[in-house]
Amino acid sequence: MKSKESTLDRAVRFTRNLEWLEHVEKVIPSGCSTLAKAPERLFPGYTPVCCAEARNSRFIDIDGNEWLDCEMAMGTAPWGHARHEVQLTVIHQLKKGTSYSIPADIELECAELILERFEGRYPSLRFTKSGADAVSGAVRLARAGSGKSRVIATAYHGWHDWSAYGYYGRETKERGIPVDIERTTIWIDKPSPERIEAQIQSSPEDIACIVLCPNEWKREPLAQVVSLCRSLDIIVIFDEVTSGIRMGKQATAGEYDIWPDLLCISKGMANGLPLAAVIGPEHLMSLSGQVRFSNAHSSETTALAAAIACERLMKSAKVWPSWREATIRIMDLIEAELVLLGLTDQLVLKGTYASFSISSISEENFHTDPFREFMVKRMAHFGIFTKGYFIFSDAHTREELLWVEEALLQTLSDWKEVLKQEHFSN
Secondary structure, three states, rough: OOOOHHHHHHHOHHHHHHHHHHHHHOOOHHHHHOOOOOOOEEEEEEEEEOEEEEEEEEEEEEEOOEEEEEHHHOOOOOOOOOOHHHHHHHHHHOOOOOOOOEEEEEHHHHHHHHHHHHHOOOOOOEEEEOOOHHHHHHHHHHHHHHHHOOEEEOOOOOOHHHHHHHHOOOHHHHHHOHHHHHEEEEOOOOOOHHHHHHHHHHHHOOEEEEOOOOHOHHHHHHHHHHHHHHHHHOOEEEEEEHHHHOOOOOOOHHHHHHOOOOOEEEEOOOOOOEEEEEEEOOOOOOOOOOOOOOOOOOOHHHHHHHHHHHHHHHHHOOOOOOHHHHHHHHHHHHHHHHHOOOOOOEEEEEEOOOOOEEEEEOOOOHHOHHHHHHHHHHHHHHHHHHHEEEEOOOOOHHHHHHHHHHHHHHHHHHHHHHHHHHHHHH
């Protein structure tokens, strides 16, 4: 493993990265089948665009450059890349087969381990392969269970019609979404208890459920919304696809001690292998067959085996997430540095120890934010890979987290100098 100094001094080349990019864009639209990994969100020639292998907290691109990974596969690898315990379990399962014609014994074992982690609060769950499918499945269950059809959406809940309609600016034809989707999806911009209550009061009829990303809320406002919806028989769904175990052993719901009717989890369950689940009460989960909530690969065994290994790691972890304290320290230092540099009217720190970002207050589109571009390129100079978010793992060492801390503080100082130069030039 290279030290920080050797990483800084290395000669970085992107020859094969750029050749690959030119080729892949002719074959795969956007260069990748996963939108969040698309090269268009990166800066070719400054950052890598294609990975060759990854281990622990590092990855190597196809030119052979090594990077400290602060993205961790969109947060799906909380135990680190190629975690030994997970690898062994998956290899063992591969030898036994990956998909059977009848249920696999490990599906029950995995389900019981996950439910045990939630200390019996929920009696059952249903597996699927993606977070989008999990949340859409929960919405179907809520509609069937309530006999109502409308859903309140408040954030990004996947690419399916009902969610994408609002998140992507209520565009329909451009996104291939039916124009009458607004009849069943109520989209609330910048959700708050007041906005949600006003929307419910203006059209209280036929609302089956509300979908919330709890890690994007403070505890008290979230509790207000949940209480309001419960009083009106609106089913509460927590979308913890991205936060999940990154917030704690029992997700954000457990950290806040606010429990939804249906809880959706995904990223990190199987440390990078595709797996998701909807967890809930018997009277709703028993409707899974009725609503045809199913996927041919939901019971595929390698992801289930990986999830079992992760559950065992979770059970033995004394503190989780292991990077919580160090990340809170980094965030506190960033807040203090923004004040010290007089940047609080320009930049804002968002997120939690699960995932945080720094962005321009005046720029609504994160991906076109000039500060994001500056930060991503500067961090690459330090041998650190990020797309603008900082997501750590159990594999990140104390030294590596200090390395990120120093690089971020230096980046903020450099940004201040850029602003000064622009001021004088004007």
